[in-house]
Amino acid sequence: MTTLVYFLVFCQALGALLGTLMAIWGELAYVRSMRDGNIDHAERAHLHAIARGLRFGMSLLLFSSFALVVVMYVLQASQQPALTESYWTFIALVFLVIGASWALSRKRISFALGSAVAFTAWWFLTFLTSGQLPTFSFGATVALYVVGVAILYALFHYTRLLLVSK
Numbered sequence: 001m002t003t004l005v006y007f008l009v010f011c012q013a014l015g016a017l018l019g020t021l022m023a024i025w026g027e028l029a030y031v032r033s034m035r036d037g038n039i040d041h042a043e044r045a046h047l048h049a050i051a052r053g054l055r056f057g058m059s060l061l062l063f064s065s066f067a068l069v070v071v072m073y074v075l076q077a078s079q080q081p082a083l084t085e086s087y088w089t090f091i092a093l094v095f096l097v098i099g100a101s102w103a104l105s106r107k108r109i110s111f112a113l114g115s116a117v118a119f120t121a122w123w124f125l126t127f128l129t130s131g132q133l134p135t136f137s138f139g140a141t142v143a144l145y146v147v148g149v150a151i152l153y154a155l156f157h158y159t160r161l162l163l164v165s166k
Contacts, residue, residue, distance in 0.1 A: 001075055008071065011064035013129040019057030019097070020122040026050040027115060027156070031163050054101070061125065062094065089141050090128055096121040112160070116153035120145060 029050060069081050081087045100118040103109040109117075124145060127133040136144065 001071065005068065005071055005075075008064045008068040009129075011060055012068065013126075015057045015059070015061030015064060016122070016125040016129040017057075019054055019061065020126045022050050022053035022057055023119050023122045026054065027119060030115075031160060034160070035163060058094070058097065061129075065090065065094075085138050086128060086135060089138055090125065092138075092142075093121045093125050093128070093145075097125070112153060112157055116149050116156055119156075120148045120152050124148070 065081075069087075072079075072081055097118050100109065100114045100121070104111065104114040104118070124133065124141075133141075
């Protein structure tokens with residue numbers, strides 16, 4: 001069973017890493033496709049392929065997280081994942097990615113803000129699953145996330161301004 005736990009943690013980290021890499025690729029592809037001012041059919045197909053990669057990364061992340069909670073419950077582990085702050089931070093970030101992606105697809109949020117929210121959440125998920133994010137309280141993590149979104153929003157806005165105006 002210990003091997004299964006390690007495998008699920010690996011799948012969780014792989015899903016987060018895959019999602020982050022696809023988010024980076026998607027951002028670069030979007031900027032590249034907007035250079036001429038509009039998105040043609042081939043560029044739209046490329047962006048849809050990236051969206052499928054993001055969906056696969058999120059599915060792998062959620063499935064392995066759910067399976068990890070179930071396995072730890074069956075093993076009667078002393079530290080249940082669902083009782084930790086890092087787990088609920090993880091779940092909140094997952095809902096942020098899903099909510100921002102939904103809002104972007106329905107055009108309920110600006111692309112600049114939605115992409116900054118989702119991009120930052122993917123990076124936080126990657127850092128959280130790899131153990132690189134320090135264990136803060138939930139409130140401190142939210143504050144750090146908001147600062148990260150603000151920085152990435154400004155950086156993305158400036159980068160798009162420079163690349164699209166040429």
